[in-house]
Amino acid sequence: MGLLIEGRWQDQWYDTKTTGGAFVRPETQFRNWVKADGSTPYRPEAGRYHLFVSLACPWAHRTLIVRALKGLTEVIGVSVVDPLMREEGWTFPEPDPITGSTRLYEVYAKAKPDYTGRVTVPVLWDKKTGAIVNNESAEIIRMLNREFDAFGDPSVDLYPADLAGAIDELNAFVYDRINNGVYKAGFATSQEKYEQAFDALFAALDELDARLSNQRYLFGKRPTEADWRLFTTLVRFDAVYVGHFKCNLRRIADYPNLSGYLRDLYQVPGIAETVNFAHIKRHYYASHTMINPTGVVPKGPALDLDAPHDRARLG
Structure with a gap:
């Protein structure tokens, strides 16, 4: 897990020495919005926007869930990075067809050649202008929930x-x-x-x-x-x-x-398809060598998330 410093890739882990051993997550930096009212340069259009995600990452997973629930799977495309993240950060299994990149940091550098900061998923990319609109998952899901109602299912409102x-x-x-x-x-x-x-x-x-x-x-x-x-x-x-x-x-x-x-x-419906335990386990256990230096991925646990539940009794 590295970062870009003035557009140049550096393989550096998080600095916990200056925080007394605490992990502090840095703020995301691309914070533009897609708005249906035309108040920003980014207007909702079918096929214009693209998500870069990891199936292992819980922050990226949010965007896939809302995309599915809102019926936007044919409106907003997705590129999935390889689950294994090592010295080059997130990489693509083969060159990304949208940007031609083989590493996610190249996508960031295309958007902002002098970018300094962590290279994270998800990324909401504008194919029309070749720009990163936003890389903050909490804001991306708000956009998907409301700003694309002309293309998705307006009856689903996750933020009433x-x-x-x-x-x-x-x-x-x-x-x-x-x-x-x-x-x-x-x-x-x-x-x-x-x-x-x-x-x-x-x-x-x-x-x-x-x-x-x-x-x-x-x-x-x-x-x-x-x-x-x-x-x-x-x-x-x-x-x-x-x-x-x-x-x-x-x-x-x-x-x-x-x-x-x-x-x-x-x-x-639609949620199980967004969950990929093979990617999840491979990413965590094989990428974080400072925690698991052998990179051995456990076979278990056995999870049966399709088993019955009694939640419907609560209304």
């Missing part, structure tokens, strides 16, 4: 206005303690920072398990953006975070409500 404030508040909690919390535990280089992240993570999971004891989804009877942002971490938890990131107090399978909730979301 009457819940917007509450969703934002819960998203902040889930991001800090769970979505990014597993990384803060897994990438910590001091015992103290690891244990702080570990304790906060499981306290948050306990809280959400209790919340889901009397309602089907985080905000009642239908899933919202908040549920799908949580889902991408939960679906990876038992497969990689328990072992690889040492988040092993409990599995999601051990939670009475979170386990059924995970299966409920996984079984929503």
